[in-house]
Amino acid sequence: MPVSLSDLEAAIRNAIPVAHLEIDDQSSGCGENYAVLIVSEAFEGKSTLARHRFINEVLKAQIAQMHAFSQKTFTPKxxxxxLQKSS
Incomplete structure (x- = not known):
């Protein structure tokens, strides 16, 4: 069963305070390959690995239904x- 963008967004927003969230369905709408970018103060003091493990746990049920999932996690700072580097 495909994972919907709204299901992913709700799961993330219910788990942590989100300052910015981008969810990209990279599977042309079939819901099997997502990339997310999450900005939250909840990531302060956590390593990238700890952040990714936390998000993987939050989205455990959804990720199990996907072919591929990638994430970028940032503190607001x-x-x-x-963004400065990207521009």
């Missing part, structure tokens, strides 16, 4: 720096 890190996201500002990321």
């Amino acid at each position: 890190q996201y500002e720096a990321y």
